[in-house]
Amino acid sequence: MSVIISQLFNGLSLGSILLLIALGLAITFGLMNIINMAHGEFIMIGAYTTYLLQQVFVQHLPKTLFDYYFILAIPLSFIVAALIGLIMEKTIVRFLYERPLDSLLATWGVSLILQQTARSIFGAPNVAVVAPEWLNGGLAVAGLTFPYKRLFIIALVFISILLLFIYLYKTSSGRRMKAVTLNREMASCLGVSTRKVDSTAFALGSGFAGIAGCSLTLIGSIGPTLGTSYIVDAFMIVILGGVGKLKGTILAAIMLGVLSTFVELSTSATIAKVIVFAFIIIFLQWKPTGLVNVKVRALD
Amino acid sequence: MLHVSHLQAGYDETIILRDVDFEVPKGKIVGLLGRNGVGKTTLMKVLMGLLPMKNGNIQYEGKKLKKERPEHRARSGIAYVPQGREIFSDLTIRENLLLGMEALPKSKRSANIPEEIFTWFPVLKEMIDRKGGDLSGGQQQQLAIARALISNPKLLLLDEPMEGIQPSIVQLIQDVLVQIAKEKEMGIMLVEHNLDAVLSCADQFYILDRGRMVMSGSCDEIKEEDLQRHLAV
Amino acid sequence: MIKKYSQGAYYGVFFLMLLVAPLLLSEFRMGLLAKFLCFAIIAVGISLIWGFTGILSLGHGVFFGLGAYCMAMYLKLEASPSGIPDFMEWNGITEVPFVWTLFKNPVFAILAALLLPFIIAVVIGYFTFKNRIKGVFFSLISQAVVVVTVTLFIGGQHITGGTSGLTNFFTVFQVPLADPATKQTLYFVTVALLAIIMGVALLLTKSRFGRLLIAIRDGENRLRFLGYNPTFYKVFIYALSAAFAGVAGALFVLQVGIITPEMMGIIPSIEMVLWVAIGGRYSILGAAIGAILTNTAKSFLSESYPDFWTIFLGALFLIVVLYLPNGLAGLVEQLKMKFSKKEKVKEAKQSEADTLVS
Amino acid sequence: MKPILSCHDVVVDFSGFMALQGVNLDVETSGVLFLIGPNGAGKTTLLDVICGKTRATGGEITFKDEISLVKLQEQKIVEAGIARKFQAPSIFLHLTPFENLEIAMKQKKKLFSILFAKLTDVQKDKINTMLRKIGLFEVRHEKAGSLSHGQKQWLEIGMQLIQEPTLLLLDEPIAGMSGEERTKTGELILEISKECSVLIVEHDMDFVRKYSTQVVVMHEGKVLCQGEMKDIQENEEVKNVYLGRSG
Amino acid sequence: AQSSEPSSGNKTSDSSATVSTEIDTVQVGILHSLSGTMAISEVSLRDAELMAIEEINAAGGVLGKQIEPIVEDGASDWPTFAEKARKLLQQDKVATIFGGWTSASRKAMLPVVEQNNGLLWYPVQYEGMEQSPNIFYTGATTNQQIVPAIDWMLENQGKDIFLVGSDYVFPRTANKIVNAQLKAKGGTVVAEEYTPLGHTDYNTIISKIKAEKPDAIFNTLNGDSNVAFFKQLKDAGITPEDIPVMSVSVAEEEIRGIGTDVLEGHYAAWNYYQTTDTPENKTFVENYKAKYGEDRVTGDPIEAAYIAVYLWKEAVEKAGSFEVDKVKEASDGIEFKAPGGVVKIDGETQHIYKTVRIGEVQADGLFKEVWNSGEQVKPDPYLKSYDWAEGLSQE
Numbered sequence A: 001m002s003v004i005i006s007q008l009f010n011g012l013s014l015g016s017i018l019l020l021i022a023l024g025l026a027i028t029f030g031l032m033n034i035i036n037m038a039h040g041e042f043i044m045i046g047a048y049t050t051y052l053l054q055q056v057f058v059q060h061l062p063k064t065l066f067d068y069y070f071i072l073a074i075p076l077s078f079i080v081a082a083l084i085g086l087i088m089e090k091t092i093v094r095f096l097y098e099r100p101l102d103s104l105l106a107t108w109g110v111s112l113i114l115q116q117t118a119r120s121i122f123g124a125p126n127v128a129v130v131a132p133e134w135l136n137g138g139l140a141v142a143g144l145t146f147p148y149k150r151l152f153i154i155a156l157v158f159i160s161i162l163l164l165f166i167y168l169y170k171t172s173s174g175r176r177m178k179a180v181t182l183n184r185e186m187a188s189c190l191g192v193s194t195r196k197v198d199s200t201a202f203a204l205g206s207g208f209a210g211i212a213g214c215s216l217t218l219i220g221s222i223g224p225t226l227g228t229s230y231i232v233d234a235f236m237i238v239i240l241g242g243v244g245k246l247k248g249t250i251l252a253a254i255m256l257g258v259l260s261t262f263v264e265l266s267t268s269a270t271i272a273k274v275i276v277f278a279f280i281i282i283f284l285q286w287k288p289t290g291l292v293n294v295k296v297r298a299l300d
Numbered sequence B: 001m002l003h004v005s006h007l008q009a010g011y012d013e014t015i016i017l018r019d020v021d022f023e024v025p026k027g028k029i030v031g032l033l034g035r036n037g038v039g040k041t042t043l044m045k046v047l048m049g050l051l052p053m054k055n056g057n058i059q060y061e062g063k064k065l066k067k068e069r070p071e072h073r074a075r076s077g078i079a080y081v082p083q084g085r086e087i088f089s090d091l092t093i094r095e096n097l098l099l100g101m102e103a104l105p106k107s108k109r110s111a112n113i114p115e116e117i118f119t120w121f122p123v124l125k126e127m128i129d130r131k132g133g134d135l136s137g138g139q140q141q142q143l144a145i146a147r148a149l150i151s152n153p154k155l156l157l158l159d160e161p162m163e164g165i166q167p168s169i170v171q172l173i174q175d176v177l178v179q180i181a182k183e184k185e186m187g188i189m190l191v192e193h194n195l196d197a198v199l200s201c202a203d204q205f206y207i208l209d210r211g212r213m214v215m216s217g218s219c220d221e222i223k224e225e226d227l228q229r230h231l232a233v
Numbered sequence C: 001m002i003k004k005y006s007q008g009a010y011y012g013v014f015f016l017m018l019l020v021a022p023l024l025l026s027e028f029r030m031g032l033l034a035k036f037l038c039f040a041i042i043a044v045g046i047s048l049i050w051g052f053t054g055i056l057s058l059g060h061g062v063f064f065g066l067g068a069y070c071m072a073m074y075l076k077l078e079a080s081p082s083g084i085p086d087f088m089e090w091n092g093i094t095e096v097p098f099v100w101t102l103f104k105n106p107v108f109a110i111l112a113a114l115l116l117p118f119i120i121a122v123v124i125g126y127f128t129f130k131n132r133i134k135g136v137f138f139s140l141i142s143q144a145v146v147v148v149t150v151t152l153f154i155g156g157q158h159i160t161g162g163t164s165g166l167t168n169f170f171t172v173f174q175v176p177l178a179d180p181a182t183k184q185t186l187y188f189v190t191v192a193l194l195a196i197i198m199g200v201a202l203l204l205t206k207s208r209f210g211r212l213l214i215a216i217r218d219g220e221n222r223l224r225f226l227g228y229n230p231t232f233y234k235v236f237i238y239a240l241s242a243a244f245a246g247v248a249g250a251l252f253v254l255q256v257g258i259i260t261p262e263m264m265g266i267i268p269s270i271e272m273v274l275w276v277a278i279g280g281r282y283s284i285l286g287a288a289i290g291a292i293l294t295n296t297a298k299s300f301l302s303e304s305y306p307d308f309w310t311i312f313l314g315a316l317f318l319i320v321v322l323y324l325p326n327g328l329a330g331l332v333e334q335l336k337m338k339f340s341k342k343e344k345v346k347e348a349k350q351s352e353a354d355t356l357v358s
Numbered sequence D: 001m002k003p004i005l006s007c008h009d010v011v012v013d014f015s016g017f018m019a020l021q022g023v024n025l026d027v028e029t030s031g032v033l034f035l036i037g038p039n040g041a042g043k044t045t046l047l048d049v050i051c052g053k054t055r056a057t058g059g060e061i062t063f064k065d066e067i068s069l070v071k072l073q074e075q076k077i078v079e080a081g082i083a084r085k086f087q088a089p090s091i092f093l094h095l096t097p098f099e100n101l102e103i104a105m106k107q108k109k110k111l112f113s114i115l116f117a118k119l120t121d122v123q124k125d126k127i128n129t130m131l132r133k134i135g136l137f138e139v140r141h142e143k144a145g146s147l148s149h150g151q152k153q154w155l156e157i158g159m160q161l162i163q164e165p166t167l168l169l170l171d172e173p174i175a176g177m178s179g180e181e182r183t184k185t186g187e188l189i190l191e192i193s194k195e196c197s198v199l200i201v202e203h204d205m206d207f208v209r210k211y212s213t214q215v216v217v218m219h220e221g222k223v224l225c226q227g228e229m230k231d232i233q234e235n236e237e238v239k240n241v242y243l244g245r246s247g
Numbered sequence E: 001a002q003s004s005e006p007s008s009g010n011k012t013s014d015s016s017a018t019v020s021t022e023i024d025t026v027q028v029g030i031l032h033s034l035s036g037t038m039a040i041s042e043v044s045l046r047d048a049e050l051m052a053i054e055e056i057n058a059a060g061g062v063l064g065k066q067i068e069p070i071v072e073d074g075a076s077d078w079p080t081f082a083e084k085a086r087k088l089l090q091q092d093k094v095a096t097i098f099g100g101w102t103s104a105s106r107k108a109m110l111p112v113v114e115q116n117n118g119l120l121w122y123p124v125q126y127e128g129m130e131q132s133p134n135i136f137y138t139g140a141t142t143n144q145q146i147v148p149a150i151d152w153m154l155e156n157q158g159k160d161i162f163l164v165g166s167d168y169v170f171p172r173t174a175n176k177i178v179n180a181q182l183k184a185k186g187g188t189v190v191a192e193e194y195t196p197l198g199h200t201d202y203n204t205i206i207s208k209i210k211a212e213k214p215d216a217i218f219n220t221l222n223g224d225s226n227v228a229f230f231k232q233l234k235d236a237g238i239t240p241e242d243i244p245v246m247s248v249s250v251a252e253e254e255i256r257g258i259g260t261d262v263l264e265g266h267y268a269a270w271n272y273y274q275t276t277d278t279p280e281n282k283t284f285v286e287n288y289k290a291k292y293g294e295d296r297v298t299g300d301p302i303e304a305a306y307i308a309v310y311l312w313k314e315a316v317e318k319a320g321s322f323e324v325d326k327v328k329e330a331s332d333g334i335e336f337k338a339p340g341g342v343v344k345i346d347g348e349t350q351h352i353y354k355t356v357r358i359g360e361v362q363a364d365g366l367f368k369e370v371w372n373s374g375e376q377v378k379p380d381p382y383l384k385s386y387d388w389a390e391g392l393s394q395e
Ligand SMILES: Nc1ncnc2c1ncn2[C@@H]1O[C@H](COP(=O)(O)OP(=O)(O)OP(=O)(O)O)[C@@H](O)[C@H]1O
Pocket: B011, B014, B016, B034, B035, B036, B037, B038, B039, B040, B041, B042, B043, B083, D145, D146, D147, D148, D149, D150, D151, D176
């Protein structure tokens, strides 16, 4: 029983991490149809931002304040990644809205550039981020420990989703975003400033990647290639959930997280990976447009 | 309110509109006729800013329009019902209509859709929370018109708006257009193949051919043989 | 007519250059060129499915890899005097697995390099296309196939060689691989196969079948209502391009001497698509040239700027995709248009004047 | 006469919304049957169900007295002899009108027959004749993408005709066409109707009056009434829900 | 003036006929991953090799020639390693190559150097069972790292060992040896887990560790995975006091990337630490930091890469030639006062004699040596001198 509970928690925790990395993509890819292969590099940017902020705290601020750097790092990672996303949108992505598959190729180039740039700035070796004291340890319940970091990430994901939902479904700005992503020309004919909406959406998606990067520093490595290890998983989740369906993305992430941990428990990490991806392939055969699917009347 | 002179436009290297002159006065409905493929839609796109003009002059409310993006034109009071409807298929009817209000200044936008719209198009009220893409062709067309009207435009560009709409509603739309053109001093430019519809509601007409306006005049004095001459294949 | 002629000329020049290249290049550079020609074969296949049919596969590395492994297994067995490949010994395997024994036969190995990718593509293609998985969904499924395959090959290292892949071959058909004469023969074999494959691709695209591919790209559902079942067409062209990639893989192993699971991975698979994008996805010759030029640039950049070359390469991808949406072939086309357009405009003016007069 | 197509109690349920609520309809072997009715009555949906684009939730559709269509694959339905033109023109934009017709043309449409297909002179003549018929001969080698809306409509009609179907379904074929072209299309339809039966959805009453043999009125997912146009015109209910005062 | 044959010829040695005064350099290849996932480790090896070359050049070069390095990027891709090695040998005709990190990259370069009769110096600890006539191995083979580490664990930590590693040839082979060794010496392998390279979620494996309660963990994870593994191990509340981890691929530089806080108290087996107390090391560390920055650290592979250049120089000078066959012949018995203590080339295996050391991670991210082998251990890549290893190798 306790194994099942702890594995469920592990699955939920893995799912929440997957969700965090996929959330930004759910916007840039799911809504805007931009296949941003540099998404992983925005995660990396978030992680390095956290690292830099930590260095600032270590070197310039009193030790007593150190524990708070992480609270500051979350919004800062968001802002930095969003800003770089904004620049990327204005200079590159803007020309690719009509060519989604080409966006994959162009952003692949961006990803190469960003990786090597990070290597030049921060050096090739990994850097370390020390978790604040209050995130160390775990919550002990009935003989099981739930690490605070994991709980923290779950909470962070929860809040991010909530905010995103409110934004998309309750505000006029969110409505404009959906309109522009559905039919850019017509939206502009109605008076929607498409350029502004596009930039905002892309920056938002990149910003979420930044937050993901920030939280990944708690559990993994920080190096120039950080993003590459997550990018495929992130796309799979958005696809599995159904492109443009936030609810689907959430379901898919949790499903994969739980599936992956349970398979790994009884087999090995390699087999778990094979089974999870095979599952995705087979699942899509059954539901070709993902978990939550869209019906369109149009012919093609 | 709209004066166009020596307008030249086209796609890439091909020139479709060679030298187009016309005007749309305040409170009047101007019908634009022409065979398939003469460039009526192209002209609409140029007016809306979706297609750059190569040459010429567009004067709207005393100001020259040059490279303004469509959203600026929309906010200055031009509304467009495109051929092919172009509704947001994944958004509900309510959301589609609310988006129609984007052209209004912030203070005038409201969270509710004016009842007036529903008196014209009751079907939209019935289906208010359904997806735009689920609507039938004619329902979508009604939605597209409603979405344009909701922003209270000064100049309304209609590209074959009656397409696919049932006769009783076509009748209704004609009445509405005549009424609001008068009441709200709206200039309306109507592209329509349904000659009867044009003749029954428009004040003036133009005929476009080979990139030029080849004929124009008041709808009351239009002659059958002229129409034959210019509209026949 | 003139168009046909000029296109023939392009192909002529291309193959002429390939035939004289060995006279001009050093042994090492020729080896590289041979490798690039293998890549060109893959590019031709990708252009068929992507440019013409609108199927973007981000998993062609798998087919390339399967072809390569088929050939490599044969080479490895020939290079293992004890009969058991070295890596199996390290993994404590004392008897060659049954699957491997089949590959002792070179004919079987070569056929497998061609047919295995074909068959696997038929299976994957049949289900995904039948279930109407399209566009980016298909692209990402093909990536999932990559992940599964690569993970299996790495995980099953006692029979696949794991991450290290298969390498350290000595002979093919008892002839030493390192021999310059062997290398030269292999080079010409590659050129010949490239010619054949480009020929097949051209025939296909110029026929009614080719127009059907374009129709699939434009709207495959529409095609159903004209009485076609697009599934079979898509499966066929997808499997054909997979077989091309398999052939390329077999040739690659012969000339480069190594194949690893990573060569089937996501990065190489995306790069394959990029070659085609750079060359021009709507042009068979463009795609082939794209593969050769991109890889030449990659070699040149990485040799000249080992620390920064990926930045330059990334920038190259970026710029080409942004500014040359139809690749180099598109650029050539555009330039040609410019020249002929000038004349056309003149003509048009003339005829317009005529109508005004009459 | 035996009907070529008969629909029996056809029901379509779009997750709760009943677009068709038990349609019963017979299409005769020849003649032009017009399907009219208010926006949203379910006309397009009915055509969708016949040609297999939408699956019926209930009911039965039989073609030529023996073929049941409700479970048949789209391309099999076409093979059986039903051609369909959609409401919005959907042609292959990157092919020329000529090539569009070449693909649509009646022929063996199996992979291997296409793989080795050659354009024969007979076929070429057939395509060119059709091109002239639909007025696209001049532009036959331009990309279809740069045709105007009306020209696209014509091309699509041509693509249906060249299939030589037994039953032709047309959804608002004259949408976007000017006067003269409407007449021409009408003539064309009359001509076709000699060889096959035609089922047309249309809102232009003048057109219906001119070319109809029979008219079926649909309303709220059901058949409201059926008859000749002059009778239908007088029907009070049809006036109410559809025609309005002008009729 | 050296004689040369085309097969091994390098540009400079062709000068036997025309003794040119202009040509006073010898080219060597440096081939590591400067991009891709392995760059995190390999860039430092390039730095160390370049530093050695600079030092040698400043001291007058080799046989009176300045060494001119040609740097190539292996891009974390094994076929690229093969291609670049071929380029260095065939095109640039370098006298030798220093390069590689992963065993896979070495296996890819091996046929190339053998076919071209080139020379490769490989500087990283590895799984043994290999002995190419054209490769010198300056990192530890198994009997200089893994075997003594397991012995030490059995003696100091307990009998029940949990094996976790990345899924590739080095960890697999290493663990096969560990299995045999533990079986022979009364230990138990409680579980053996592999994860794909780059794996980042260790929760499930940690659950398994918690369930098995081993005395210690033997860790052959490589690269990024270590970061995730150690961070998550600490989060799960497993301390070095509960279950210590012995790593064989975690050096000072990796510690910096993982974070000292999670590693403090765990162990690693190497032949060299930045803290190794020799006069040579003092200068080495000083020079390295002076050249590349105060915040950089040295470590075992860095040292092994550094000494590779020196060992090659010594061998060339002893041979009086850059010619590969002569250099190989002259190499036997060459000694060098390395930062990690004196090393000696074993001509028979082309590996080197090294001192084995076990270290414990300190709060400053450096190691405190807790045990060493005293004398240098003779390399035994096929473990021929161990009874229990019989049958592991087919040689
Ligand atoms: N995107 C395009 N690129 C190139 N040419 C185009 C494009 N769209 C339309 N055309 C050409 O421009 C001409 C005018 O087209 P337009 O759509 O403006 O005609 P129209 O008068 O609206 O016709 P219809 O009554 O059929 O809607 C046509 O000949 C068409 O071939």
